[in-house]
Amino acid sequence: MQTLNIIGAGKLGKTLGRLWRQRQVFEIGAICNRTAESTRDAAAFIGAGDAAESIAAMPDADCWLIATGNGQIAEIAEALGRRRGDCGRAVVFHCSGALGSAILEPCRPAAAASAHPVHSFADPALSLETLPGSSVALEGDSRAVEWLHSAFTALDCVPLTIAPENKSLYHAGSVFACNYLTALMDLSLRTFDAAGIDREQALRLLQPIVLQTARNNLQLGPEKALTGPIARGDGTTVSAQLEALQAADPQLAQSYRQLGQACVELARRGGLGEEASERLTELLSEPTK
Ligand SMILES: NC(=O)c1ccc[n+]([C@@H]2O[C@H](COP(=O)([O-])OP(=O)(O)OC[C@H]3O[C@@H](n4cnc5c(N)ncnc54)[C@H](OP(=O)(O)O)[C@@H]3O)[C@@H](O)[C@H]2O)c1
Structure with a gap:
């Protein structure tokens, strides 16, 4: 041996x-x-x-x-x-x-x-x-x-x-899916906290949907797994959420805008029309007053 x-x-x-x-x-x-x-x-x-x-x-x-x-x-x-x-x-x-x-x-x-x-x-x-x-x-x-x-x-x-x-690009790929997913969980928990939902309740609430989302991504691919207001081109909801986040914590609003841009790009690849994509991109680019 x-x-x-x-x-x-x-x-x-x-x-x-x-x-x-x-x-x-x-x-x-x-x-x-x-x-x-x-x-x-x-x-x-x-x-x-x-x-x-x-x-x-x-x-x-x-x-x-x-x-x-x-x-x-x-x-x-x-x-x-x-x-x-x-x-x-x-x-x-x-x-x-x-x-x-x-x-x-x-x-x-x-x-x-x-x-x-x-x-x-x-x-x-x-x-x-x-x-x-x-x-x-x-x-x-x-x-x-x-x-x-x-x-x-x-x-x-x-x-x-x-x-x-x-090798560095390969490693960054793992960082996105593992480390950044953890950062996303933290943003989600901070937002629930601002909405008056305590950590224990929030974790219970998140468990099935996070696991389901991970399964959907792995089985269907991100283009088909994306749901929610951006995938539907719903600018009214995005606007209301931005306003609420800005009032609660401008840092959360800033993260929502940046990640939202990546979501619009994904939704576009998943079939969202050009006009709706551009309207959402514009909405997510403007700092909320
Ligand atoms: N942990 C992970 O999840 C993971 C995943 C993938 C890759 N890696 C890679 O695996 C490697 C090790 O990570 P790890 O998490 O196993 O680290 P770790 O638990 O901190 O272990 C490092 C070991 O190295 C020893 N060491 C430090 N300096 C030394 C020296 N000058 N001479 C001899 N031994 C020395 C330490 O000895 P003492 O105990 O005496 O201090 C310790 O036993 C890293 O390259 C890391 O990037 C880790």
């Missing part, structure tokens, strides 16, 4: 380490975290792995995972590059969505790649159950990408390859 060393076995590193050990994809070699206590905890969670005090003290391995925070990857790559061991046949990879494999240049002649799981590892014990089915974006040297394709397929993940120059 191939060996895997892990530098930075935190939330993501220890989840992958344990799953790869359980599925007998890799034998876990050495683990090196920032602190000895955290390294020991990670080895216990993974159920294997020798605690190493430093990168220099780690034995050679077939594959190296750098799963520190993004800010440490460059310095770890430098440290790996300074090792005396023969890295020539090794595969080195990190899991950042924001960074490409070029940051691993100091590890040459090892084959380098980045592998970004589209998954939230907030709770490693839960991720052991929920990671299967998640997509993993791979980018880098072909030998490393082929390896990682097999390793993630063995975890029932769905690999996809991405060109290095598109």
Whole structure:
């Protein structure tokens, strides 16, 4: 079996380490975290792995995972590059969505790649159950990408390859759907609060409609999933809502206008007529008095 060393076995590193050990994809070699206590905890969670005090003290391995925070990857790559061991046949990879494999240049002649799981590892014990089915974006040297394709397929993940120059755009795509959705939920809760609906009631109210909307988007696509006043070209309702938002909190009105513009563009693609689209665009452009 191939060996895997892990530098930075935190939330993501220890989840992958344990799953790869359980599925007998890799034998876990050495683990090196920032602190000895955290390294020991990670080895216990993974159920294997020798605690190493430093990168220099780690034995050679077939594959190296750098799963520190993004800010440490460059310095770890430098440290790996300074090792005396023969890295020539090794595969080195990190899991950042924001960074490409070029940051691993100091590890040459090892084959380098980045592998970004589209998954939230907030709770490693839960991720052991929920990671299967998640997509993993791979980018880098072909030998490393082929390896990682097999390793993630063995975890029932769905690999996809991405060109290095598109990595930032790819990551921004996830940010829109995940992080911005959270910001939208916050705007919605703040607006309900202004309407006198408390948080608990608002969350109960939102649960079925948010889940239904997500399902509609995934099954029908956004053009068909869009409903509401903008999709209907109903300028009177949009105008009344803008006025109410402006009175309650001008910041909410500003967000409504900006997101409304994106909705008009979507509604136009979904079949809303030119005249209605232009009327709504104009309405949403004017700051409310
Ligand atoms: N979390 C997610 O949902 C998620 C999703 C996709 C991708 N990622 C990517 O996965 C990577 C890891 O994220 P994470 O959330 O797992 O981070 P994390 O839980 O904060 O874990 C980072 C680990 O790196 C260790 N570390 C920090 N500096 C180090 C150093 N100089 N030498 C050795 N170890 C060091 C830390 O050790 P100590 O415990 O001793 O401090 C910790 O165990 C990042 O590139 C991130 O972008 C994360």
